[in-house]
Amino acid sequence: MxxxxxxxxxPTLPAANRWQLKLLRHGASLAFLTILLVFAATAPNFLxxxxxxxxxxxxxxxGILAFGLTLVIIGGGSNVVSGGLDLSLAANxxxxxxxxxxxxxxxxxxxxxxxxxxxxxxxxxxxxxLVVVGLRLPPLLAxxxxxxxxxxxxxxxxxxxxxxxDSPLLDLLSFGQWLGQPALAWVFLVVALLLTLLxxxxxxxxxxxxxxxxxxxxxxAGLPVASYQFSSYLLSGLCGSLASFCSAAxxxxxxxxxxxxxxxxxxxxxxxxxxxxxxRPSITGTLLATLLVGFLVNGFQLLNISSxxxxxxxxxxxxxxxxSSSLLRGSV
Amino acid sequence: xxxxKILFSTALLFSANTYASDDVxxxxxxxxxxxxxxxxxxxxxxxxxxxxxxxxxxxGIPITLDAGRNDKNLVTQLQTVxxxxxxxxxxxxxxxxxxxxxxxxxxxxxxxxxxIDAPSQYSINNTTSDNYAAGRLLAEQLVxxxxxxxxxxxxxxxxxxxxxxxxxxxxxxxxxEHPGLKVLQPELRDVIPNTVQDARSQVAAxxxxxxxxxxxxxxxxWDIPQLGASQALIDAGRTEIKTYGVDGTPEVxxxxxxxxxxxxxxxxxxxxxxxxxxxxxxxxxxxxxxxLPKETHVSTxxxxxxxLNEMQQLRGDQ
Numbered sequence: 252m253x254x255x256x257x258x259x260x261x262p263t264l265p266a267a268n269r270w271q272l273k274l275l276r277h278g279a280s281l282a283f284l285t286i287l288l289v290f291a292a293t294a295p296n297f298l299x300x301x302x303x304x305x306x307x308x309x310x311x312x313x314g315i316l317a318f319g320l321t322l323v324i325i326g327g328g329s330n331v332v333s334g335g336l337d338l339s340l341a342a343n344x345x346x347x348x349x350x351x352x353x354x355x356x357x358x359x360x361x362x363x364x365x366x367x368x369x370x371x372x373x374x375x376x377x378x379x380x381l382v383v384v385g386l387r388l389p390p391l392l393a394x395x396x397x398x399x400x401x402x403x404x405x406x407x408x409x410x411x412x413x414x415x416x417d418s419p420l421l422d423l424l425s426f427g428q429w430l431g432q433p434a435l436a437w438v439f440l441v442v443a444l445l446l447t448l449l450x451x452x453x454x455x456x457x458x459x460x461x462x463x464x465x466x467x468x469x470x471x472a473g474l475p476v477a478s479y480q481f482s483s484y485l486l487s488g489l490c491g492s493l494a495s496f497c498s499a500a501x502x503x504x505x506x507x508x509x510x511x512x513x514x515x516x517x518x519x520x521x522x523x524x525x526x527x528x529x530x531r532p533s534i535t536g537t538l539l540a541t542l543l544v545g546f547l548v549n550g551f552q553l554l555n556i557s558s559x560x561x562x563x564x565x566x567x568x569x570x571x572x573x574x575s576s577s578l579l580r581g582s583v
Numbered sequence: 584x585x586x587x588k589i590l591f592s593t594a595l596l597f598s599a600n601t602y603a604s605d606d607v608x609x610x611x612x613x614x615x616x617x618x619x620x621x622x623x624x625x626x627x628x629x630x631x632x633x634x635x636x637x638x639x640x641x642x643g644i645p646i647t648l649d650a651g652r653n654d655k656n657l658v659t660q661l662q663t664v665x666x667x668x669x670x671x672x673x674x675x676x677x678x679x680x681x682x683x684x685x686x687x688x689x690x691x692x693x694x695x696x697x698x699i700d701a702p703s704q705y706s707i708n709n710t711t712s713d714n715y716a717a718g719r720l721l722a723e724q725l726v727x728x729x730x731x732x733x734x735x736x737x738x739x740x741x742x743x744x745x746x747x748x749x750x751x752x753x754x755x756x757x758x759x760e761h762p763g764l765k766v767l768q769p770e771l772r773d774v775i776p777n778t779v780q781d782a783r784s785q786v787a788a789x790x791x792x793x794x795x796x797x798x799x800x801x802x803x804x805w806d807i808p809q810l811g812a813s814q815a816l817i818d819a820g821r822t823e824i825k826t827y828g829v830d831g832t833p834e835v836x837x838x839x840x841x842x843x844x845x846x847x848x849x850x851x852x853x854x855x856x857x858x859x860x861x862x863x864x865x866x867x868x869x870x871x872x873x874x875l876p877k878e879t880h881v882s883t884x885x886x887x888x889x890x891l892n893e894m895q896q897l898r899g900d901q
Contacts, residue, residue, distance in 0.1 A: 295667070296666045296667070296668070299666065301665075301666065302663075302666045305662055305663065305666065309659050309662065309663075312655065406772075410769075410772060411740055411772040411774060412740065412741075412742060412743065412772070413678050413680060413681065413743040415680035415681075415743070425684065501655070501658055502654055502655075502658065502681045503680050503681060503683070503684055504680060504681070506654045506678070506681055507654075507774075508652075508653060508654060508775070511653055511655075512655065548659060549659075549663055552648065552660060552663045552664075552667070553663065553666065553667060555646050555647070557647070557649065
């Protein structure tokens, strides 16, 4: 993790401002901690190990999708309109899950079902990469179009019905445990760890950030900007199909309405940047944001408060992100 | 014959009402989780409110859970409810293949599980309308109105939801005996959300494809698509086509009263009585009455323009 911002502005700021800056930077983590403490004190069984590991497992689907979006934002820049964006992730999950359920029900071997499902996600990533990087269409519109295309393909495949399916892989994901923790929680954490290593501790990750944040400088330094951005869409597509296995395990097959996850995924990915000191997208930030939303849903249910409040709280948090990021930018 | 049918249904209703007003054991101090798939339609809202009211009336504490018609929310809430350790869970509706593994976990955690419209093997008791009878009566009315001839548009988007499956299978069974009636392929898919608007535009488009005389009836497993379809028929002036569905949503009942109404018939369910009955079954079980039937049926009434008033009086809508 870099600690670069302090080099830029902090020394010139008066003490009071520095303190405010610190509060802004750590505000999200403090808010998360406060929320956890409040739930721990008030919500019955909130801190029970089963409940905590359930929340991590429940976060796997949204979290892995949000990782995909985070990678695209890292590679394309975090400007919502002109930066990196992949709105097709939720539809990707829907189609990939449908492909897996269909293949599995048709008697295809485990290896080929899994491989073709991953290939489906990669193909969607490649399509997005081609239109965004190759044809230079704005990602917002390009991935909106591919979202509709993919959702249409899913409808053709499933006729808008639930496709129940069962396989040893899905059994393992939904019922398996390791060290007393559910398999989906492990999948989520392992994917997070691998992607963190990739983005924060590898040459590829460093360059992906460079390409996203300072494309001109990256080009001047001789980095193949287009290839890096294309690769971020490929990774995002892969995340979509990875999440589809979690979803197929969760719903015992492919189910309709995966598109509804899109807004949560976008919210989480942008919320994630608030956990980084420089308000930039990161896998760890997205992991924390996913868990925050998961704990909110869980805590509210345990407190018998309608889950619809979660949407409201999410909205407030996003407003805070926008407000604090513009404040931070103004202070440097 | 129709009179007899009404009389029969009235008798059933009467018996169900009597049953509901029996002395029911108290739920004092008991926490009852009321897990809804959604509360966006007439049936859900009424069944939900009735459960909450009945739990409170019997002295219990309702834990209300609403998945907002989203499978992900539903599964999450069913998983978290195990942590909440309520004295019983009542699950209303849901796609069985999706919820069953999670209902199994609730049962495995030793929490008594009850259901409404979800005949799960893990449920102690499922309170539901007699959907076999409802589906059969609706299909018979359709056959009668069409004279056993013509093409039918069928909305079959939720075959995975058991009550819809039963009603659909009853339709197909009835059609097998009347080869003059044909289901137009492909079948239509009703969707959630935007069910009314979506059904309306699907039917509007098909009315252009099939000129007058080529469609005799439109069937759907519930009456929200029926509402959209009926609106499309009114818009297009094609009310010679009749619609059929299940639930008895007030907007559909309003349409029945119109002159030249496209609504052929709707099977009215009694969501309030269904919700109340499910809670009373929970109370009986928790008080030690372990010999509950696997299913409790609450009667329905096939409603047409001719018997609308009786239905509304019986259900307490008026």
